[in-house]
Amino acid sequence: MHRSLLLIPASKHIWKFVTLESQRHCSFTKLVGPSSINNRTTMPAEKRKATLVKMDNTKRQKLQAVKEGKRERVEGWLQDVVAEQRKEKKDLKFNKQRLRFLSQTQKIKQGSEGVVYWMNRDHRVQDNWALIYAQQLALEEKLPLHICFCLVVPQNSELATIRHFGFMLRGLEEVAKDCSALDIQFHLLQGSVGELLPGFVADWSFGAVVTDFSPLRTPLQWVEEVKKGLPSDIPFIQVDAHNVVPCWVASDKLEYSARTIRNKITKLLKEFLTEMPLVDKHPHTALRTAKPVDWAEALSSLEVDRTVEEVDWAKSGTAAGIAMLESFIDLRLKNFATQRNNPNSSAVSQLSPWIRFGHLSAQRVVLQVKCCGKSAGESVFSFTEELVVRRELTDNFCFYNPSYDSVKGANDWAQKTLKDHAKDPRPYVYTREQLEKAQTHDKLWNAAQYQMVIEGKMHGFLRMYWAKKILEWTSSPEGALSIAIYLNDRYELDGQDPNGFVGCMWSICGVHDQGWAERPIFGKIRYMNYKGCTRKFDVAQFERKYCPKDL
Numbered sequence: 001m002h003r004s005l006l007l008i009p010a011s012k013h014i015w016k017f018v019t020l021e022s023q024r025h026c027s028f029t030k031l032v033g034p035s036s037i038n039n040r041t042t043m044p045a046e047k048r049k050a051t052l053v054k055m056d057n058t059k060r061q062k063l064q065a066v067k068e069g070k071r072e073r074v075e076g077w078l079q080d081v082v083a084e085q086r087k088e089k090k091d092l093k094f095n096k097q098r099l100r101f102l103s104q105t106q107k108i109k110q111g112s113e114g115v116v117y118w119m120n121r122d123h124r125v126q127d128n129w130a131l132i133y134a135q136q137l138a139l140e141e142k143l144p145l146h147i148c149f150c151l152v153v154p155q156n157s158e159l160a161t162i163r164h165f166g167f168m169l170r171g172l173e174e175v176a177k178d179c180s181a182l183d184i185q186f187h188l189l190q191g192s193v194g195e196l197l198p199g200f201v202a203d204w205s206f207g208a209v210v211t212d213f214s215p216l217r218t219p220l221q222w223v224e225e226v227k228k229g230l231p232s233d234i235p236f237i238q239v240d241a242h243n244v245v246p247c248w249v250a251s252d253k254l255e256y257s258a259r260t261i262r263n264k265i266t267k268l269l270k271e272f273l274t275e276m277p278l279v280d281k282h283p284h285t286a287l288r289t290a291k292p293v294d295w296a297e298a299l300s301s302l303e304v305d306r307t308v309e310e311v312d313w314a315k316s317g318t319a320a321g322i323a324m325l326e327s328f329i330d331l332r333l334k335n336f337a338t339q340r341n342n343p344n345s346s347a348v349s350q351l352s353p354w355i356r357f358g359h360l361s362a363q364r365v366v367l368q369v370k371c372c373g374k375s376a377g378e379s380v381f382s383f384t385e386e387l388v389v390r391r392e393l394t395d396n397f398c399f400y401n402p403s404y405d406s407v408k409g410a411n412d413w414a415q416k417t418l419k420d421h422a423k424d425p426r427p428y429v430y431t432r433e434q435l436e437k438a439q440t441h442d443k444l445w446n447a448a449q450y451q452m453v454i455e456g457k458m459h460g461f462l463r464m465y466w467a468k469k470i471l472e473w474t475s476s477p478e479g480a481l482s483i484a485i486y487l488n489d490r491y492e493l494d495g496q497d498p499n500g501f502v503g504c505m506w507s508i509c510g511v512h513d514q515g516w517a518e519r520p521i522f523g524k525i526r527y528m529n530y531k532g533c534t535r536k537f538d539v540a541q542f543e544r545k546y547c548p549k550d551l
Helices: 003-007 012-025 034-039 045-054 057-062 077-088 129-141 162-181 193-203 217-229 258-272 295-300 318-339 352-356 362-372 378-400 412-420 432-436 443-455 460-473 477-491 498-509 530-536 539-546
Strands: 065-068 071-074 099-101 115-119 145-151 185-190 208-211 236-239
Touching (some): 077 318, 115 129, 129 145, 129 208, 129 236, 145 162, 145 193, 162 185, 162 318, 185 193, 193 217, 208 217, 217 236, 318 362, 318 378, 362 378, 378 498, 412 498, 432 443, 443 460, 443 477, 443 539, 460 477, 460 498, 477 498
Parallel strands (some): 115 145, 145 185, 208 236
Antiparallel strands (some): 065 071, 099 236
């Protein structure tokens, strides 16, 4: 998540619509749990107990009562709630403002043998506006539906790790299983997107290509390569399936801060923050089937850095993401407003890896938090501000600023102040290797770095402190930004994402921030120090837990 948001509280009044909308969508979940969904009334305790006795033993063993006030929830309740909501909105019309045609033609030619969704950023079947549109298009034309994913592993890249690619591939395996159950063909292609995809489309005689949206440099380049390679009579459509309000609809320019984009997004929520229809079993079966994927072989054959190991706390895939969302609503949401900046407190959502890989829709998350977590009060407002306004601001920055990962992408005032103080004496100067190994004089910084390396996720408040200290302890702002982005993208499970780029740019270059009192090294960039952290939380407790023992 974009870290600058952690310093600014959400405003209640701007989310009044969201609350009303969530109540409308979730009126049937007043008594949450499988029994309430099916019967719409509270079952007597005796009858509820009798129902559980009849359940399959394996399922019964997995049920774990979770108390929220006077309501009783059982583990897995959110899956049932979400499934019911999708079914109720099965016939919801697709808002075509979510898409843009990248081709001149918009009509599928006769004789086509299918519609293909080129999955890129959003790795899920349900709650995926790009796939929803692709299926509706295929249904209109009475054509089979396909999904393809192009697996691209950068050669000799320090950022290509098994931590990221393992999480991604296991999530795609779940996508393939979901597709099989819905009679949707899933294809895994390996190699250059620009070289493979146009030929694949021609070989399978697809009549249209639908893809999702990413504002980052490499995915945008892939889209351009595919656009050039496709025949002129093939419609090529892009759908923003990642943002609640499509990036190009929210704003047509680079926004200065959350203040300038907040009202633009808020005004559009009534139109875009809706329930998402079910992707149902496809009625038009493909005459040719996709080549089966050996997922174990695909994973073992990856030429990636395996020293950055997979983490065991985060299981990939939509089902695991929904389970994490459920635990957030039940256990942590109530503390979010007051404790989210305390690294020792279990108050944050932990959802960023699933949102980053598209296993979870941010739109689904905000809908469920608003309707199922209403009792959390102020936390709901704070979390919604972070998830919608602040997160979608990062897409805006990367889409409209080609220098989103460079000091050149900062505002003029920030570039000037960093240049003015570039030669200021540093109290400590560390190399990238020393920082990567957490070999500094600062135990808190070392602990934060170690948490990221080992767990794949540094606490959000510490990401700000961590990046600002890199600026203080390296020889130049350009070098500091390069190191911060490298470490973030190599070790953070949610790295290589607009939120990470903008988080580093906010901390080091003042993006989406304002000028502060001038001081050495930082100039007018917001300053953070160790003493300030001790006023926020128990620093010693965090250091004891995470600081490497040999330091």
